[in-house]
Amino acid sequence: MEKNQNNQSKDNSAIITGGVTGGATAAGIGIAAAGSSASTITWALGAIGGAVGGGMAAGLAVVAAAPLAVGAVGYGAVKLIKKVRRNK
DSSP: OHHHHHHHHHHHHHHHHHHHHHHHHHHHHHHHHHTOOHHHHHHHHHHHHHHTTSOHHHHHHHHHHHHHHHHHHHHHHHHHHHHHHHHO
């Protein structure tokens, strides 16, 4: 049980990094949209959705998934750096 707790404490920095980067991305999207009108937000979601072959709903899905993707990249980067350092 002690070994499992030790591994969990080593993973905390990766989890924190993933959460912080995802949260910062979500905050950035919120700040960007805060001063926009409904028509501007609708246009932007439609344009983003059009880039992936859909409409406004697809744009909303892409924008909603962005913080998750950025958080996953941050988590993976920390895990990779730790693994490289451990193997040296």
